[in-house]
Amino acid sequence: MIVVMKEGAKQEEIQAVVQLLQSKGLGVHVSPGEEKTIVGVIGPKERVLELPVESMPGVEKVVQVSNPFKLASRAFHPLDTIVRVGQVEVGGEQPPVIIAGPCSVESLEGILEIARAVKQAGAHMLRGGAFKPRSSPYSFQGLGELGLKYLARAREETGLPVVSEVMEIEALPMMVEYVDVLQIGARNMQNFPLLKAVGKTDKPVLLKRGLSATIEEWLMSAEYILSAGNPNVILCERGIRTFETYTRNTLDLNAVPVVRHLSHLPVIVDPSHGVGKWQYVTAMARAGIAAGAHGLIVEVHQNPAEALSDGQQSLTLENFANMMEEVQAIASAMRAVRATKVPVGK
Amino acid sequence: MIVVMKEGAKQEEIQAVVQLLQSKGLGVHVSPGEEKTIVGVIGPKERVLELPVESMPGVEKVVQVSNPFKLASRAFHPLDTIVRVGQVEVGGEQPPVIIAGPCSVESLEGILEIARAVKQAGAHMLRGGAFKPRSSPYSFQGLGELGLKYLARAREETGLPVVSEVMEIEALPMMVEYVDVLQIGARNMQNFPLLKAVGKTDKPVLLKRGLSATIEEWLMSAEYILSAGNPNVILCERGIRTFETYTRNTLDLNAVPVVRHLSHLPVIVDPSHGVGKWQYVTAMARAGIAAGAHGLIVEVHQNPAEALSDGQQSLTLENFANMMEEVQAIASAMRAVRATKVPVGK
Amino acid sequence: MIVVMKEGAKQEEIQAVVQLLQSKGLGVHVSPGEEKTIVGVIGPKERVLELPVESMPGVEKVVQVSNPFKLASRAFHPLDTIVRVGQVEVGGEQPPVIIAGPCSVESLEGILEIARAVKQAGAHMLRGGAFKPRSSPYSFQGLGELGLKYLARAREETGLPVVSEVMEIEALPMMVEYVDVLQIGARNMQNFPLLKAVGKTDKPVLLKRGLSATIEEWLMSAEYILSAGNPNVILCERGIRTFETYTRNTLDLNAVPVVRHLSHLPVIVDPSHGVGKWQYVTAMARAGIAAGAHGLIVEVHQNPAEALSDGQQSLTLENFANMMEEVQAIASAMRAVRATKVPVGK
Amino acid sequence: MIVVMKEGAKQEEIQAVVQLLQSKGLGVHVSPGEEKTIVGVIGPKERVLELPVESMPGVEKVVQVSNPFKLASRAFHPLDTIVRVGQVEVGGEQPPVIIAGPCSVESLEGILEIARAVKQAGAHMLRGGAFKPRSSPYSFQGLGELGLKYLARAREETGLPVVSEVMEIEALPMMVEYVDVLQIGARNMQNFPLLKAVGKTDKPVLLKRGLSATIEEWLMSAEYILSAGNPNVILCERGIRTFETYTRNTLDLNAVPVVRHLSHLPVIVDPSHGVGKWQYVTAMARAGIAAGAHGLIVEVHQNPAEALSDGQQSLTLENFANMMEEVQAIASAMRAVRATKVPVGK
Structure with missing residues (x-):
């Protein structure tokens, strides 16, 4: 999951997001961009998908990087099921x-x-x-x-x-x-x-x-x-x-x-x-x-x-x-x- | 319900539609148009809605004239329900x-x-x-x-x-x-x-x-x-x-x-x-x-x-x-x- | 812009993406995730939006972080135009x-x-x-x-x-x-x-x-x-x-x-x-x-x-x-x- | 074109529709149904398609029977164009x-x-x-x-x-x-x-x-x-x-x-x-x-x-x-x- 902060998001807003994520036991990776700061989130996908980070102040949007399905995915089961x-x-x-x-x-x-x-x-x-x-x-x-x-x-x-x-x-x-x-x-x-x-x-x-x-x-x-x-x-x-x-x-x-x-x-x-x-x-x-x-x-x-x-x-x-x-x-x-x-x- | 026949539909195709409808006890009203013949169908809407006339030879399309809902319609119950x-x-x-x-x-x-x-x-x-x-x-x-x-x-x-x-x-x-x-x-x-x-x-x-x-x-x-x-x-x-x-x-x-x-x-x-x-x-x-x-x-x-x-x-x-x-x-x-x-x- | 690499993308595929981006004069920020590596791209949005990185081997998808419009955006012109x-x-x-x-x-x-x-x-x-x-x-x-x-x-x-x-x-x-x-x-x-x-x-x-x-x-x-x-x-x-x-x-x-x-x-x-x-x-x-x-x-x-x-x-x-x-x-x-x-x- | 009148449309409303259509030189065919009266309209399709009958009192809807295209239609040109x-x-x-x-x-x-x-x-x-x-x-x-x-x-x-x-x-x-x-x-x-x-x-x-x-x-x-x-x-x-x-x-x-x-x-x-x-x-x-x-x-x-x-x-x-x-x-x-x-x- 990637959290995109708004242009001009305050430092404390970024910190609040980071702290929430860490409090859930997730890995966090902050990349300050030219216009917008991006927060990468690492952890088991089930847990990541459920976080309402989008409602926090300073957050512009949340982008899911992983597919939400697991057992149905080819990554999980590379050969065709018959x-x-x-x-x-x-x-x-x-x-x-x-x-x-x-x-x-x-x-x-x-x-x-x-x-x-x-x-x-x-x-x-x-x-x-x-x-x-x-x-x-x-x-x-x-x-x-x-x-x-x-x-x-x-x-x-x-x-x-x-x-x-x-x-x-x-x-x-x-x-x-x-x-x-x-x-x-x-x-x-x-x-x-x-x-x-x-x-x-x-x-x-x-x-x-x-x-x-x-x-x-x-x-x-x-x-x-x-x-x-x-x-x-x-x-x-x-x-x-x-x-x-x-x-x-x-x-x-x-x-x-x-x-x-x-x-x-x-x-x-x-x-x-x-x-x-x-x-x-x-x-x-x-x-x-x-x-x-x-x-x-x-x-x-x-x-x-x-x-x-x-x-x-x-x-x-x-x-x-x-x-x-x-x-x-x-x-x-x-x-x-x-x-x-x-x-x-x- | 209105049945629109194709341009150039044959007389026997029109007759087959009419007979099917009449065999279901419905009223039928044929209007030969310049390009296309139109068959109007009269009868209780529940019965009319179910007829697969569209699959018959010579039929171009079927147009529903009545709303399919009855108890929910304002015609059935003119005053607002509270x-x-x-x-x-x-x-x-x-x-x-x-x-x-x-x-x-x-x-x-x-x-x-x-x-x-x-x-x-x-x-x-x-x-x-x-x-x-x-x-x-x-x-x-x-x-x-x-x-x-x-x-x-x-x-x-x-x-x-x-x-x-x-x-x-x-x-x-x-x-x-x-x-x-x-x-x-x-x-x-x-x-x-x-x-x-x-x-x-x-x-x-x-x-x-x-x-x-x-x-x-x-x-x-x-x-x-x-x-x-x-x-x-x-x-x-x-x-x-x-x-x-x-x-x-x-x-x-x-x-x-x-x-x-x-x-x-x-x-x-x-x-x-x-x-x-x-x-x-x-x-x-x-x-x-x-x-x-x-x-x-x-x-x-x-x-x-x-x-x-x-x-x-x-x-x-x-x-x-x-x-x-x-x-x-x-x-x-x-x-x-x-x-x-x-x-x-x- | 964020480039999401496929699960199991090879190191040389990631490098190829990084090199292409750098060759265009863009800043690049690689975050190796648990499942997928993410490449953050920093630079003027006009240039970033045009890169066909999505067709490169090992790339899963590209996510735009910035709005593509500039003069029309509120960030550019905070007050309402009359x-x-x-x-x-x-x-x-x-x-x-x-x-x-x-x-x-x-x-x-x-x-x-x-x-x-x-x-x-x-x-x-x-x-x-x-x-x-x-x-x-x-x-x-x-x-x-x-x-x-x-x-x-x-x-x-x-x-x-x-x-x-x-x-x-x-x-x-x-x-x-x-x-x-x-x-x-x-x-x-x-x-x-x-x-x-x-x-x-x-x-x-x-x-x-x-x-x-x-x-x-x-x-x-x-x-x-x-x-x-x-x-x-x-x-x-x-x-x-x-x-x-x-x-x-x-x-x-x-x-x-x-x-x-x-x-x-x-x-x-x-x-x-x-x-x-x-x-x-x-x-x-x-x-x-x-x-x-x-x-x-x-x-x-x-x-x-x-x-x-x-x-x-x-x-x-x-x-x-x-x-x-x-x-x-x-x-x-x-x-x-x-x-x-x-x-x-x- | 077929004009479907509302349930309970008044006789003068039906007449107004008929007169408008006839005043444009179109043929008109009225079928009084059990619930709704239907007015069939016969005439050159270009003229028929342009009539705003739908805005007239008592009209429920207008159904087009003909395709609006002519030169592009197979009826006009039965063989495939090469x-x-x-x-x-x-x-x-x-x-x-x-x-x-x-x-x-x-x-x-x-x-x-x-x-x-x-x-x-x-x-x-x-x-x-x-x-x-x-x-x-x-x-x-x-x-x-x-x-x-x-x-x-x-x-x-x-x-x-x-x-x-x-x-x-x-x-x-x-x-x-x-x-x-x-x-x-x-x-x-x-x-x-x-x-x-x-x-x-x-x-x-x-x-x-x-x-x-x-x-x-x-x-x-x-x-x-x-x-x-x-x-x-x-x-x-x-x-x-x-x-x-x-x-x-x-x-x-x-x-x-x-x-x-x-x-x-x-x-x-x-x-x-x-x-x-x-x-x-x-x-x-x-x-x-x-x-x-x-x-x-x-x-x-x-x-x-x-x-x-x-x-x-x-x-x-x-x-x-x-x-x-x-x-x-x-x-x-x-x-x-x-x-x-x-x-x-x-």
Whole structure:
């Protein structure tokens, strides 16, 4: 941490800062500059991050030098983490993992039809919501446990592991029985009690980035799960909120190489929520893989115009099969070119 | 709802849309335009809002004509709601209600000292966090139930009702015992199970706007609480996330007159989180009242440089007393000028 | 400037940074931290700001310690600047200055009617566009020189100085003949050749904040004008672009106390563009004054429903007179309370 | 255009709207809904877009149904436009065009070295700034005409057409002599006089998206150039401003498929400004091509640590050669998969 004093800060103001820091057992290093004095602070980052030095007289600003996350950082764990879900491996140099399925589980026939089709097209896991966070209390809120049962049936038939969102701690014991990966939705990215609770399970967690979460905050939320004891976190970029309204969100693919640089955790991309209109999903799926994502999660529906939620961003079964071909072509091309050299900028 | 068809949409595409809508029991009104055909849809808004017409062939876009909220809307409840907390009344033409106190309750002596001082300066309620949502798992997470007990003691001594944040459903029974107003924090604005749960209590709820929530989404979250049976919702604007980094957040005072126009619920302002630096809190408190807010919630600490959280945005006891004077001067001036005429634009 | 080296940066990487800096004649101060080495850089800020140290091996990030603006900073010029326009003084502790008028000058009768009415209601200057930046090439682009002539006529009759936007250097000689204050619109805030050109005139300049300009960038644009020799810059907050779409822009009143803290230049507020709907203009005008703005610029039209531009955000003559009463009540209240004490946080 | 009346709008208010519209020669179609009456408006879009109906009593909101751009729209010009620059073709199904070079031209030797290297690596055009828009008046502003001469020399030697930014109308005659493509920078995207001026030349124009411009506004700026008579516009996505600060901007690749859907104009991507750190440029270059961009513009410098501007986001010559290999692998893979089928969602 660096404390920048104001121009003309008084000697006693500088001393007060130094004394506060020393009283907390931190190392202090004062550099008197031409315009401004700078106080460098050395010590364990957890302690340093919490000091309200900024409110002291004569202080202009405080600059954090360390990343606030530890277990999630590549410095702590230099090799890529590979998360295993049954036979599927997500992360590192594994081929991209594709998770596909409807926004909500709506019926047994529906989920079975979709599961068979996405498996045939090459998907590795099945997604489907049983408990849905909806901005309106009057919207379809999911089938609940029945939806979970249908997902389990689809897994039984196809062998695809299933991913579904958990919205509250109370539902966790039930979810754990049925699903292979617990999804934390964007709206719950900073629901800290829930993060701690999934951190105490042994299920892999798919952690979506919040609508307006910085990359740092997202990694801090991963830190909550990791520090509760669960090392199996898959990050998922799903679009951030910007001023642009033509797309539902702005899929921030920049986050992919950045996260791969800052962290060892796998990172996948959700082009369906990211762009919000099915017409553009395939292009963003290709781009996500090309940016270096470890996989995709994509909404697919056998009849989008009849979907109970998110129909406008769901691919038909046929469009999904097309998307798979394009995505695999990109992934192969990247593997081929990588085989010949050390990658640049990951 | 209005469905705008693409230029050159085929007759059978238009018919398919019409048939889908009619099959749901909705009224339909087709206007063939020069460039584009428009299909007007008439029916109960809950049903209309859920249709994935946008994924149908030939459809360009769907425009919602109605607000999605109902119980929260002024159309449904034309008169201002006044929320009563003990003797205090929030909303309507009542004088602004000032809620003050520390970010976190840290000690009994501390909270008592602050409570006495803010009461003396004219505050109407006491705030203080016992369970704190912190972006880092390594940060101070609040005193828990002990903090609630201290708050209750401060209420006993000063008579000020207390406001504290509830972060999870499990903690709700305990919270209800101690606090007068349940606060839903910005990060939980779309934690729908929690919203439903507080909606089933009989405590007033202070609902903070999410960091990147539109005004409409915020009112929809209020709708969750109202539709669960609790009519006592106080909205709180606390800053949104924008590109500007000089301030911690961007306090969006525009939301104050807009919410007063769209809804009957009281709306207050949190200048402390809104701007994030104590130096600017008083100016934004004045501006909030001048914009028409029904009150303020302000962070105050007896020694900000030693605060365990949010010290940089907390007012000292003395600065708070100064703020109260300025805010009351503005409130009086507004009452005086209003007394002489019908207000413009509320 | 502070250079933060990566964890595990090699000694020769640190040396390379030090040597580069020293070769530019800058003072250098190395602090080896527990995790990361920090290199403090001392020297004239113009030179320091330009170094691409961030691209050097082993460098994690570069943190600017100084503000990049100089002539615009309060450190350089501690007392408030007061800009004089004829008899009108903008800035410092002067009563707020109100600038009112139509978006575009549309006819001589129209501008005269508005000018008389706003003068009577207490406005101090007249605004009106003759050259209009419109996002569509097919929209009304203003009356051009004829509009300037009409403005000059209105000034002759009412004595109100006139403010109008200059969009290009070519038009500057003509503008200078007719107007009292040159407005730089939000879209041109970083049109640097234009900033330099108005900096060479002796007319006061009203510099609007760009739609997505940080406060720092805005002050840097003022620096362009100041450094070209023109000290008479009035800053104008007019709303920034955020995700919220209910309002046209998000008027960022937080910028008012921040600018008053960082700079000596006067800062006024444009609630009309800031919120974009006339219903909310009065509330935001009040809030702007309460936040400490040195004035307002407000769109007024004798018949908004017939306006050729921005009708939806224009006040009628009657609503403007009401707004003036409310704003003056707030300004008086602030003066009264200030008279009794030293202001807090300005 | 659709006018949505308020709930309970009076019959005379509806009539007033209808009469205003009819008085402008527009067709009007009234649909009385259950809650709200809707007035559909039919007529030439230029006229419809300009009506301030929103300020009329009883009107809730106005919804635009048509895109405001015409010449830039795919409806107007269904086939892809291919812009020719010497031998190079940009757009349609042509292989991606790579434009590379330094942020600023700094010396003759420098630009020659870079030009040779990028040509050898497979680049198709050379970029380099001679007049630089810098947020600080104290920053290096470019070599001016000398820089243009150096660019011309580099073209002479390598045969690469050159791209350089024009910042003001005055400089246009000189620019036109030296450069092959006129670049309009992000800060000037809404400098309408400049857009009109380049629209009157016969040089292709590279139009960068503004920092906070919606896709619609960007296409409207293209419309300015097209409607002035110049059909050769290449759009360039270069990152938008969001709340995320880890990256310099947020490269919005979603815009690529959207623009290809809405418009016939070619669209390329600038990953250097888009992400702002050289480490991530290659990943975003790959992603841009995979998203369907018609090309890239990339900053390359022979010694980024000594660059006079943007060193931190410039690739070295070697890294650029690596990037080219990766990008070409992706482009080939896409062509191969496309050859076998009709593309989905473009």
